Amino acid sequence: MSKKDHQEHVIPLMVYLAVGAALLVLTVITVAVSYVNLGPFNLVVAIGIATFKAMLVALFFMHLLYDNKLFMAVFLSGLMFLGVFIILTMFDTMKRDMIYDEVAKPINPKAVIYQESAPPTDQTGGQQ
Amino acid sequence: MNIIPEKNYLTYPKGLKSWLFTLDHKRIGLMYLFAIMFFFLVGGIFALMIRLELFSPGKDIVSADTYNQLFTLHGAIMIFLFIIPSIPASLGNLILPLMLGAKDVAFPRLNLASWYIYVFGAMFAVYSMIAGAADTGWTFYTPYSIETNTAVISLTTGAFILGFSSIFTGLNFLVTIHKLRAPGMTWFKMPLFVWGLYATSIIQVVATPVLGITLLLLILERVAGIGIFNPALGGDPVLFQHFFWFYSHPAVYIMILPGMAIISELISVHSHKKIFGYKVIAYSSLAIAFISFLVWGHHMFVSGQSELAGMIFSFLTFFVGVPSGIKVFNWVATLYKGAVRFTTPMLYTFAFLILFSIGGLTGIFLGALSVDVHLHDTYFVVAHFHYTMMGGTVIAFFAGLHHWWPKIWGRMYNERIAKITAVLVFIGFNLTFIPQFIMGAHGMPRRYYDYLPQFQGMHELSTYGAYLLGFAFTIMAVYLIHSIFKGKPAGNNPWGGLTLEWQTTSPPDPHNFHEVPVWTHGPYDYDKIKVTPDLEKELETA
Numbered sequence: 001m002s003k004k005d006h007q008e009h010v011i012p013l014m015v016y017l018a019v020g021a022a023l024l025v026l027t028v029i030t031v032a033v034s035y036v037n038l039g040p041f042n043l044v045v046a047i048g049i050a051t052f053k054a055m056l057v058a059l060f061f062m063h064l065l066y067d068n069k070l071f072m073a074v075f076l077s078g079l080m081f082l083g084v085f086i087i088l089t090m091f092d093t094m095k096r097d098m099i100y101d102e103v104a105k106p107i108n109p110k111a112v113i114y115q116e117s118a119p120p121t122d123q124t125g126g127q128q
Numbered sequence: 129m130n131i132i133p134e135k136n137y138l139t140y141p142k143g144l145k146s147w148l149f150t151l152d153h154k155r156i157g158l159m160y161l162f163a164i165m166f167f168f169l170v171g172g173i174f175a176l177m178i179r180l181e182l183f184s185p186g187k188d189i190v191s192a193d194t195y196n197q198l199f200t201l202h203g204a205i206m207i208f209l210f211i212i213p214s215i216p217a218s219l220g221n222l223i224l225p226l227m228l229g230a231k232d233v234a235f236p237r238l239n240l241a242s243w244y245i246y247v248f249g250a251m252f253a254v255y256s257m258i259a260g261a262a263d264t265g266w267t268f269y270t271p272y273s274i275e276t277n278t279a280v281i282s283l284t285t286g287a288f289i290l291g292f293s294s295i296f297t298g299l300n301f302l303v304t305i306h307k308l309r310a311p312g313m314t315w316f317k318m319p320l321f322v323w324g325l326y327a328t329s330i331i332q333v334v335a336t337p338v339l340g341i342t343l344l345l346l347i348l349e350r351v352a353g354i355g356i357f358n359p360a361l362g363g364d365p366v367l368f369q370h371f372f373w374f375y376s377h378p379a380v381y382i383m384i385l386p387g388m389a390i391i392s393e394l395i396s397v398h399s400h401k402k403i404f405g406y407k408v409i410a411y412s413s414l415a416i417a418f419i420s421f422l423v424w425g426h427h428m429f430v431s432g433q434s435e436l437a438g439m440i441f442s443f444l445t446f447f448v449g450v451p452s453g454i455k456v457f458n459w460v461a462t463l464y465k466g467a468v469r470f471t472t473p474m475l476y477t478f479a480f481l482i483l484f485s486i487g488g489l490t491g492i493f494l495g496a497l498s499v500d501v502h503l504h505d506t507y508f509v510v511a512h513f514h515y516t517m518m519g520g521t522v523i524a525f526f527a528g529l530h531h532w533w534p535k536i537w538g539r540m541y542n543e544r545i546a547k548i549t550a551v552l553v554f555i556g557f558n559l560t561f562i563p564q565f566i567m568g569a570h571g572m573p574r575r576y577y578d579y580l581p582q583f584q585g586m587h588e589l590s591t592y593g594a595y596l597l598g599f600a601f602t603i604m605a606v607y608l609i610h611s612i613f614k615g616k617p618a619g620n621n622p623w624g625g626l627t628l629e630w631q632t633t634s635p636p637d638p639h640n641f642h643e644v645p646v647w648t649h650g651p652y653d654y655d656k657i658k659v660t661p662d663l664e665k666e667l668e669t670a
């Protein structure tokens with residue numbers, strides 16, 4: 001390993017304390033905000049604050065800001081693959097009833113599986 | 129006359145303990161080789177039992193329940209215990225550091241740990257066979273995998289543990305390739321085998337944790353009923369398939385990329401011709417690694433996934449065909465005007481080119497949404513999968529095994545018998561799986577115990593093919609093992625390769641090289657450098 005790779009960047013103690021304080025303040029804010037009803041933004045605000053906190057931890061406590069940028073790239077690519085997974089899955093789970101209107105209806109209402117009065121719970125993977 | 133050096137990694141140090149606690153990548157690679165060949169045998173015996181049962185309709189040798197367990201174990205063992213570790217952990221471990229001119233991998237202890245974790249995971253899998261083997265298929269689909277009384281938990285625990293062994297190997301190779309290349313070996317002067325393993329390692333490190341999460345969720349669902357996949361508790365059974373295939377589609381590239389890497393290497397060495405389109409082949413490996421993460425939904429076209437997702441995934445799936453096609457064209461172009469030698473490794477390489485092309489192109493059929501609606505869950509899928517995984521990866525693995533065998537042991541197998549065996553493997557393979565394509569297109573469903581009489585002829589052919597394959601592999605085992613003891617010394621460079629592993633002795637020194645090798649030329653500079661293979665020198669002097 002070359003010297004340049006291994007140059008230790010010493011972060012002043014003050015920075016650690018400031019980041020720690022910021023994390024505590026943000027926790028207080030999270031709790032405080034939970035008492036205010038923001039409607040659809042409840043989740044957005046909570047996750048926004050949590051993301052910001054995680055970012056602080058990663059950048060300062062885990063040294064990502066000062067380390068070789070390769071580590072940053074590895075870290076971000078992990079997030080990217082997670083994003084790909086969630087977004088492409090949501091194209092399925094959020095859009096199950098799209099395009100064809102017939103989807104939500106039985107193709108043959110007289111079929112055996114619709115004979116019981118209860119709605120099909122599909123516990124056996126459609127193998128009834 | 130070629131001689132075998134007295135002190136080599138096989139003979140020094142001596143004793144069982146020196147093997148069990150070895151940190152030498154070559155010994156660990158060899159231990160992996162024995163382990164995976166053992167499970168190849170076990171999975172192969174299951175396959176032969178399946179084929180025997182399907183020889184005629186109705187019950188032949190096993191009950192329907194046993195049959196379900198047989199195909200589950202065949203799949204799970206072949207995937208998790210054989211193909212995934214096959215090329216990277218055995219040949220990769222043996223050859224990668226030699227190719228880079230390194231003394232070992234970056235983390236030798238992690239390397240040994242990965243082998244022990246593999247054995248530990250394998251023990252769980254073996255235990256599950258005794259304790260009422262799972263009958264879910266190797267895909268463990270919910271909700272059935274939650275309901276069945278068979279040993280799902282121990283088998284998935286085994287696969288979970290095996291994942292760590294795979295991650296360790298991938299991580300080790302990534303760091304090794306970044307840090308331990310010989311002086312002069314820049315990224316675009318690396319052999320293509322290294323590029324292929326690099327792309328594979330990325331997938332191993334990024335995708336395998338998702339398999340771990342999936343199997344853990346499945347176990348939790350079975351044990352505690354947490355309701356992630358159970359619709360009665362607000363879960364979503366199709367979500368399991370998203371989780372599972374987010375790993376398992378990239379995993380088929382964990383399997384095929386190292387195979388492609390071997391072919392890129394062999395096609396140049398055995399035709400003594402500079403590889404055509406080096407950079408494109410290297411980049412296409414990375415492209416495959418990346419795109420492989422975007423296409424998993426093509427396994428779920430008829431699983432109740434939304435039509436929109438089906439369309440998106442079908443569209444994206446076609447992209448994977450592009451880099452694979454680029455590779456095939458480059459390999460064929462390399463052969464043009466080359467001095468092709470019809471050695472055993474080269475015969476397997478040709479077999480790969482044919483079989484993988486069939487496997488890849490039928491994959492395009494299945495990736496097309498409308499065609500898949502008809503072909504899904506038929507033998508067409510089974511045949512496609514075996515053409516890519518067996519006709520592709522396993523054939524490439526045997527190509528590589530025959531290519532590096534003289535380096536690993538210092539001795540040559542009987543080439544004439546090996547060539548005949550290669551032809552038998554090729555015939556047996558096609559005899560097994562071409563009938564399955566035809567049956568599948570005619571609607572024979574996969575995984576069925578019984579079938580209509582009209583399919584019997586095809587099933588019989590397929591069974592004959594499978595037994596021919598089994599016979600050919602038996603011959604291979606015999607002549608390979610025989611060569612370890614009785615083979616002719618092969619010389620340091622039997623094929624006339626230019627990469628670094630051929631510059632050390634066969635078998636290599638415990639420390640690989642006596643001095644740090646310097647990399648002064650490209651890996652395939654046959655246009656600039658003339659080499660005569662040691663095997664041909666023998667012939668000239670004889």
Ligand SMILES: [Cu+2]
Binds near residue numbers: 377427
């Ligand atoms: Cu796939």
